[in-house]
Amino acid sequence: MSNLPREAVADAVTYFESWLEFRQRYSRIPGVQAAVWFDDDLLLSRAYGYADTEAGISLTPRHLFRIASHSKTFTATAVLQLTEKGVLRLDDTLEQWLPWLTGQPLSGITVRELLGHSAGVIRDGHDSDFWQLADEFPDEAALRKIASDRAEVVPANERFKYSNIGYSLLGLVIAAASGQDYQAYVREHIIDQLGLPNTGPEYDPARATEYACGYSALAYADHRVRIDHVDTAAMAPATGFYSTAEDVVRYAAAHFHGDVRLLTDASKRLMQRAEWKVEGTDGEYGLGLSRAEIGGRLVFGHGGGYPGHITRTFFDPEDRLAVSVLTNAIDGPAEELAVTLLRLVNLAESGAHDTDAGSDHAGLHRFTGRFANLWRAADVVLLGGQLYLLAPTAADPTHAPAKLSVIDDHTLRMTGGVGYASYGETLSYEFSGDTVMSIRGATGTSYPIERVRGAAATLGHVSPGKPLR
Template sequence: MPEWLPEAVRYAEQWLGYQMRSTEQPGCVLAVAHRGKLVAEHAFGVADLATGTPLTPAHRFRVASHSKTFASAAIMRLHEAGRLHLDDPIGTHVGDLAPEVAAVTISQLLSHTAGLLRDGVRAVHWQDRQPFLDETALRAELAEPLIVPANSRQKYSNVGFGLVGLAIEAITGEDFGTWIAREIVVPSGLDATTPDMPVPAGTPLATGHSGKLPVGRRFAIPGHNPTHALASATGFVSTAGDLARFIGSLDPEAGTSVLSAASRREMTRRHWRVPDDSGGRHYGLGTIGGTLEGHEWFGHSGAFQGFISRTACVPEWGVAVSIVTNCIDGLANPWVEGVLGIFHHFALHGAASPTVADWTGRWWSYWGAFDLVPMGNQVFVTMPALMQPFTDASVLDITSPTEGRVARANGFGAHGEPARRIMDADGAATLLMLGGAELLPEQALLTELEARASDPAPATQP
């Protein structure tokens, strides 16, 4: 394991704690895996706003389009067994399809280049106005003409991945959920993952929630509805820990996987650029890929009524990060990228040396919170309110246990000015000075603000 990873995880947890307080999200779970082993699982907030039940890493979430990664792994497993080929027309395995749909290939379905409808002619199942599509309803959507020619561009399709599920059932002669649980989920060691609802009695489930608008408050969207013929597109129920370990196992360099290295390379390589996408992302076979701070990643995201999730693996580090949230405006996507940004800085600068390791903590002023984050031989001053907390971070050179200097700051900061800690008799820091700015521990600032509120007269010049 990289020597910097434990300290990076600790700061990521502290940063997420601030983000949860600031954004007032119901709950989230962060999981980090390295080479298939969990390094951390940390739950924040509640599983259900109505009951106030504390969220735990064991709570299961609807993880939606992560299902596509599982379904793609199932196809690759069948490919390895010689039961299909990726360039097979889907009509080779699934009957009674319109000719142009029957002609699209399995690879085109997995890469979202088959040209099919995204969700259907009338996709009200995504707003709980009708059940998710069963096979009859799915086949009715598949009877619609292609929207764009196959193999002409990447165009996301839940309907297409429903067809992948029909193919798996046709080839194996078994129900999709039964076969994939036995052949992919269980061999991957995923004890908290099921292909769809319902889950076994007594399983801890997080409740989904709406955003605050337009009602003005969050309300429950339980998310317990089965997805029927769309289970291969969006049905899976899992935990952040299982997702981190499973996505990590698809790294071509992973030591243990249900797939060969060749299959993993094929799944995770960049098949198609996602058009009109500001993030510069690409799609593989059931995986999304991109680059952050120069590091290539792959994984997937998921959006279900009341739930948002995201998992990303960085093969360079052998690290996978997953965040699951239980509200429809959950920030799993920017939070995973924020965690990867934190990891980038720790990988670049290394774990803190003993001379700076205790220059740490969260410090407050009227203007918000600042974190001291020691790395290598320096201390970085980050802003936990930012989605990338190291953005424009000042850097301190430390010259003694209580003294230092702002060695680098942007042109609006205190570049070149002194940094100082005031310590109490027990050796605890009670005041941080960065140039002329004074920052306090949270409780000390709260005491000051409460006193100010009871006596709002302006301070006099000392």
């Protein structure tokens, strides 16, 4: 049972849903798919934008995404399952399971060192243009060549050094230890165990029409180029998986404390324990899981980068909260979007603690909504019983949130926010029944955003006496 107030989480998710729809359009992302799991419930499973922009096919929660390095969490889970069975040990060396490495520099690398990215192994080989689809991804024979060709880049246990090749080798270890092909093992012992219908360890051509198209970045062109899906071959344990946001949060929930469908709590805590600080970031890495503290909340998970798809998942095993955001562009801001859900939950939780739990908040909803004028869009949001003025265009809309206090049934006062804003000033509402018609405040009069959007679509220009409204 989570200690988070359910109403606070529900408020955060309600706003997150609206904000994601806005951000997808505002940031010109082809498509965004997102899901939130709390305690034992799926609170959100939505999609925004397009699965195929050229064909005009709308994205749905059922479209499949390549979740790339999320695959490492499945691989690490499989390794810990085999250690629980006594088949495999974390201090086993590679040559114990892959005798073809005997005499090679990587022969003495341990399973644990690979899981924690401390083995010093090359990231993708000396020729990694398969990531640009210039070549095919390495098959097992090619993987063996990469592992035997100057793959020892830095000494083991010197620092965190991310390696897709290291996790690809773990796939071979799992196959050798289990007696099953890697893909067969993870299907039987993880995917089928949890009943995840839209998850698999590698691209499935039979479901080709179900995948969201991937797209290139806008950093080097004015338009996005479609990127085909390909098989990642022997690198599937590092980057091959596909899934949906809904399936991913269901999978993440199996890593909550107390859930023993995949692993014991002891093994989950071993995965979640910090092995290394990740240089250049505020984060750490465990065994197949990243660790981060967001607003005082310790969360775990992984990101994924596949040609055309950028994805991110976080989960809090104590408060039983998980969020996954999948985007179908190589510059998709999946991490930024997923972090926002956590920040919104934190803000709603703080509002719930600061507000009288027995008070009636029903009347506060009439003030909420998304409003705009020539200068900005702004959201009046109810989180945990507290009204806030947030900027939906901000990468972090919760940064320096402006609290709003009720003066009367038509007026709010700003009691927070940044110093350059309008602290202490009022927002005066004009209602028609319970429908907001306009808000007069420091930056002029704002209107429901649909009205301003409609005016922008029809106005040729803004001029004196001809405002955007």
